[in-house]
Amino acid sequence: REVRLLRRQTKTCLEFSLLEKHPCSRFIIAIGSNAVAFLSSFVMNSGVWEEIGCAKLWNEWCRTADSTLLSPSEAFCVFYQLKAHHSVILCQCSCYVAEDQQYQWLEKVFGSRPRKNMQVTILTCRHVTDYKTSESTCSLPSPFLKALKTENFRDQTCCSLLEQPNIVHDLPAAVLSYCQVWSLSAVLYLCYTDVMKLDLITVDAFKPVLSSRSFKGLVKNIPQSTEILKKLTTTNQIQSNIYT
Amino acid sequence: MFIPCGETFPDLSGFTLLMPAVSVGNVGQLAIDLIISTLDMCKIGYFYTDCLVPIVGNNPYATANENAAELSTNAEVYSLPSKKLVVLQLRSIFIKYKSKSFCEKLLCWVENSGCTRVIVLSSSHSYHRNDKQLCSTPFRYLLTPSMQKTVQNKIKSLNWQEMEKSPCIPEIEDSDLCVRVPGGGITKLLYDESCSKDIQMAVLLKFVSEGDNIPDALGLVEYLNEWLQIIKPHVQGDDPTASTLPWKIPSSWRLLFGSGLPPALF
Numbered sequence: 001r002e003v004r005l006l007r008r009q010t011k012t013c014l015e016f017s018l019l020e021k022h023p024c025s026r027f028i029i030a031i032g033s034n035a036v037a038f039l040s041s042f043v044m045n046s047g048v049w050e051e052i053g054c055a056k057l058w059n060e061w062c063r064t065a066d067s068t069l070l071s072p073s074e075a076f077c078v079f080y081q082l083k084a085h086h087s088v089i090l091c092q093c094s095c096y097v098a099e100d101q102q103y104q105w106l107e108k109v110f111g112s113r114p115r116k117n118m119q120v121t122i123l124t125c126r127h128v129t130d131y132k133t134s135e136s137t138c139s140l141p142s143p144f145l146k147a148l149k150t151e152n153f154r155d156q157t158c159c160s161l162l163e164q165p166n167i168v169h170d171l172p173a174a175v176l177s178y179c180q181v182w183s184l185s186a187v188l189y190l191c192y193t194d195v196m197k198l199d200l201i202t203v204d205a206f207k208p209v210l211s212s213r214s215f216k217g218l219v220k221n222i223p224q225s226t227e228i229l230k231k232l233t234t235t236n237q238i239q240s241n242i243y244t
Numbered sequence: 245m246f247i248p249c250g251e252t253f254p255d256l257s258g259f260t261l262l263m264p265a266v267s268v269g270n271v272g273q274l275a276i277d278l279i280i281s282t283l284d285m286c287k288i289g290y291f292y293t294d295c296l297v298p299i300v301g302n303n304p305y306a307t308a309n310e311n312a313a314e315l316s317t318n319a320e321v322y323s324l325p326s327k328k329l330v331v332l333q334l335r336s337i338f339i340k341y342k343s344k345s346f347c348e349k350l351l352c353w354v355e356n357s358g359c360t361r362v363i364v365l366s367s368s369h370s371y372h373r374n375d376k377q378l379c380s381t382p383f384r385y386l387l388t389p390s391m392q393k394t395v396q397n398k399i400k401s402l403n404w405q406e407m408e409k410s411p412c413i414p415e416i417e418d419s420d421l422c423v424r425v426p427g428g429g430i431t432k433l434l435y436d437e438s439c440s441k442d443i444q445m446a447v448l449l450k451f452v453s454e455g456d457n458i459p460d461a462l463g464l465v466e467y468l469n470e471w472l473q474i475i476k477p478h479v480q481g482d483d484p485t486a487s488t489l490p491w492k493i494p495s496s497w498r499l500l501f502g503s504g505l506p507p508a509l510f
């Protein structure tokens with residue numbers, strides 16, 4: 001259940017934590033298929049992104065038992081750096097990082113003492129039935145966005161804050177806790193949706209974050225992005241339709 | 245490890261540490277929530293380890309919009325220097341096989357921090373009670389030998405009931421007797437380790453069943469209050485006997501049993 005950080009091209013393990021080896025001022029992480037599709041379509045389509053490492057792990061939720069062979073579509077958490085601007089690093093995490101692996105993941109990516117002048121942005125989804133409200137969840141206008149921020153995050157969030165008694169679990173919580181404890185500036189944008197699989201409407205719900213400082217200068221061509229997103233979601237739909 | 249909110253480590257010498265055990269009904273944790281909320285305690289740091297499941301949320305003790313946006317994590321430390329009280333709140337469960345590691349890290353911090361004593365608020369399954377326990381008060385206490393030396397007289401004056409020993413192996417009649425806290429999570433482990441490390445520790449627990457455990461939490465804090473006198477009762481009107489303790493329910497205790505129901509259900 002070890003989390004290993006390696007460079008796929010050379011198949012070597014990274015000796016230091018990823019962000020110690022590649023310091024940056026902005027670290028954006030997408031967790032889950034919808035968040036990953038959002039970053040792929042709206043951010044990674046502009047500029048040249050170079051892969052700088054990947055985090056490989058196995059747990060009961062993993063689809064593949066093959067832990068030695070990695071192909072681009074099977075990679076677990078992949079890290080990219082903008083070639084022109086080494087100060088931005090993206091992480092696309094489409095796998096589930098189990099609770100006993102989250103701390104390890106943080107150590108391997110952030111290291112034990114992170115640099116304070118880095119802003120972290122986390123994008124993820126949760127099912128709308130997890131959202132506690134005094135109304136019934138049926139009446140909620142899902143998908144909708146909620147935010148959580150650390151004490152040192154001074155900017156405005158693009159949506160309202162997540163009210164108590166709602167809480168966040170899993171890797172997004174682990175990353176945000178780490179940032180809070182070590183006084184980093186970090187924000188989590190959480191999309192509550194009723195479709196956890198890749199879905200156009202859910203991905204679109206992340207759009208307000210494009211105007212935030214975390215994404216400044218990274219988004220060039222929105223219409224093209226929408227096209228890319230449509231292609232991503234259509235491919236998925238065809239594959240899952242077995243009755244025609 | 246303890247990570248302070250500010251730049252410096254606070255001086256906790258002579259302080260009493262209150263903490264919950266994650267136990268049946270989460271009574272210890274609810275009780276600690278009541279203490280932090282009522283005393284309006286200030287967050288002084290985090291107890292950051294790899295032992296607890298990570299969770300985050302906004303300020304569970306928010307009283308206004310201004311303080312609602314403070315992020316909270318799974319293990320935080322609060323203090324009230326005027327009463328020499330420091331409180332550790334645990335908000336999630338242990339990761340598998342990590343509870344012993346947590347106890348070690350915690351007790352190491354307690355020894356290094358200068359805290360004089362630790363009080364653990366816990367609970368135990370009410371269905372494990374024997375006949376005698378069924379007929380008596382549901383509250384129990386346990387003291388480590390070093391704690392007994394300092395507070396035995398006070399505890400005696402309160403007429404409290406010590407946690408009875410029970411057979412180590414329940415099915416075997418002539419089994420040795422030992423202290424058991426079924427449903428108490430790390431309570432027994434903390435108690436045993438504190439005995440061997442000579443740490444002054446008291447455990448206060450209540451026999452409970454799972455359900456709406458708010459009344460149990462209120463009961464447990466009032467039990468603690470008999471000893472520590474954390475808050476004084478408010479006398480209502482002219483009748484001195486009709487006094488209540490003004491415990492403040494935290495704002496995060498809303499919707500404990502889920503969201504609202506769809507009207508179409510009815």
